[in-house]
Amino acid sequence: MALTRPLSLGRLRAMRHVLSRESRRVLRRARGVAVRGAVAGLGVQLTVAAGVVAADLLRKRRSVPGAAPEDPPLSSQVGEDTVTTYTYGQDLYDDMLAAVDGARDYVYLASYIWKGDEVGQAFKDAVVRAADRGVLVCLVFDGFANLVVPRSFKDFPDTVHVMHFPVVRSGLPIVDLRRSGRDHRKILVVDGRVGFVGGYNIGSLYATTWRDTHVRLEGPGVWELQNAFVDFWNRHRRAGKPELPDSGSRRWDSPVRAARNEPSRLIYPVRALYLEALDRATERVWITQGYFIPDREILEALLKASARGVDVRVLMPEHSNHILADVVARYYWSELLRGGVRIFLYQDVMVHAKTATVDGRWTTVGTANIDRLSLRGNYEINLEVLDADLAGDLEEIFQRDLERCRELTSEEWEERPWYYGVIERVLQPLHWML
Template identity: 30%
Template sequence: MPFDLLHVGPLVLLAHILGIIAAAHAILHTRTSQGAIAWAVSLVAMPYLTLVPYLFLGRSKFAGYADARRVENELLRTRAHPHVWDTHASSAGLPTQQLGSRLVQSLTRLGGMPFLPGNTVRTLVNGTATFEAIFEAIENARRYVIVQFFIVRDDALGDMLKDALIAKAQQGVRVYFLYDSIGSFDLPHRYVAALRAAGIEMQPFATNRRFVNRLQLNFRNHRKIVSVDGERAFIGGHNVGVEYLGAKPPLSPWRDTHIEVRGPAVASIQFVFIEDWYWATQQLPEFDVPAVDSVVPSVNHGANERAANNMHCIVLPSGPADKQETCSLFFVEAINAARERIWITTPYLVPDEAVFAALRLAALRGVDVRILIPSRRDHRVVFAASKLYAYDSLRAGIRIFRYQPGFLHQKVVLIDSSAAAIGSANLDNRSFRLNFEIMVLTVDRGFALEVETMLLDDFAESREIDSDEYRKSNALQRMLMHVARLFSPIL
């Protein structure tokens, strides 16, 4: 025993010394004061458990990264932005009428992109509808296809995508494929090699392009983008894996939403991809963007699509290199803009203080505030923290619903009867500050009604929770929820 203590004692002391050093680093470099406190307390109190996670997750400021990425984005937006931005930079008449001039101004400044008229947007309410539409668009591609996902799996759906892209590449269609190096960490080399052998430009997105910190797991590219010939684009919550088709228990059936966009806004979505591709490769993809008139829909593509001239869209990309905290501020502005209702669906309810305050204030001024979250968990700590935020929300008059059939992964914001945003951003700190995300806000009463109908169907399959659930929780469950929420700034 004395021998063991002689060896264990120095190790314990070393762990605490390293914990104190790491805590000081967290205080200096973590982006928010709440995150700094969470890391500092855990590193000092429990260095054995938190030192290794801090190496991978703790750097919310990556030395030199944000500046380098920001400079590149500003150069691209100055020199290589879509020409439709110049044509329609001031075309915000309908958005101004529906949302107000102040919100339109703040969103265009926040995202760095204008509202564009003349679009058609339709909802794709599950994985089957989403990938049927994506594969149909790829099959009809004539010039180029761009693909970007956070997660790509080598399974049945991944093989279908691989085969579809290889077939188009063999027909002479240019294909660009960007995947996140951490989100797709288990994607085998043979999958990538097969695509590259067919002439497809395939690259991983990594934050350490010019840096030596190979342990960095923050700053993930969480966007999901597919665009074909500059005419059709798809964004939303689905990744490439059979679980997104509801084929992987215990989370199935999977509930997610994508949208298909036709019209000038496709150029903005593609430009978000161009920025990411340029960061990953230092090269611009070679494809011609069609003239504005050729991307405005002129035929009816389905009963769910509305007249093109009624749909104004703004693309809102966000990420850790932004001058402002774009994603968090978008949610704050959207919530503050609501006069009748704000309905939000998110897999993770871990808002920062600004967003949570905006939600509570909206409820206090009589807005119908509803948040739809999962009843099943995919991350224990996040789920526990979400439960406590849900109970705190109830006290402010916010209605919280839990989706019952399966795991809910969709990211939707419905504002009054005039606008809806759909994309990749969750209501959590990782989306607000650490991930690259994309949302498309569509101003159109017909589309808002379509989203409302979709969400009413989801609410019908959900259970509204009340404060009794928290009061009936035992002491240990309450303690776990409160401990989990301590880590919410770094989840």
């Protein structure tokens, strides 16, 4: 019987080199296949997305824009605070401008979008007038959201302190999440006595043709908004901009609290606010959203609430101003409808509100959509209010909105053309950027 000769150290090294070289070759081939597959998939997504956008542009050209309902504001007393809810933009703008014109000490204004149109000019004139009479005026608007606004409009006198939240910041957002996020907030605070927050940007389009929701606070709860503005301003201001006074609050049991998403501090409480409220629900959850793309946890919380007998309703526009967000949102409708969640589609007018009520006791109104960008990306602020009267106001508004909606049934949705489902599946991966 022949004995097997042991391998020499040199032969072992040679074999290991061959195997290593072959392994590298296999890995290179695998990477090449993966890259080609990813590029092909991205190409399909871009092609489908372009087709969807083109079809939507054609639809918009053929449609006649509707007018937002001119419903009057509703007011409630919430503890020591008076809370007024607006659903018609012109009413809101009139009261915001009146507050600025009545300012004596300071005006803090942040707006994600500030159009250079008639309404935008009215706000610009008002803050300049305030600064001219000695009022401290500090403004923040997002650079990216206002790229299309003429540069001349964004120039203010030196007496007005302006922060253009930069389009590009130092550092890589993918590596350092603290560098990510747009400033999506809409806040106005005047003299610490009155504050406004909600979904309305500044512009003529929103004054009469969009259905949005904003609230005005009068009372100690204004501190919640002022503190949010001051913290942001002092954290991001550049040399030459004034440091704003920072004050604490003596109220620890306020029925009005602000939840603030702050990427620079890696804090995203608005999502937790929703999850907590959904987990507590026993009777009804009524949600209004401009863009509704729930993550897995929020989706499961909605389905669990429905499974235990809660009346869960989600109201959104049939056609928003972002068609890709609409298509991605529709990917989740089958699961929601099968789980008993009722979906209502607002007709003819863009709904941009970000509100919810739970059990007629809990309310949130603010700037954050239920989507990835708002809940895990942008600077946002939502008020959380525990008060039956304010919840009643929001439920009254929700019921009024239902009169302009059609309910989507599970049967109707399942009978949609087959290619709708294909488009939804192809574009669903875009949820991370919407």
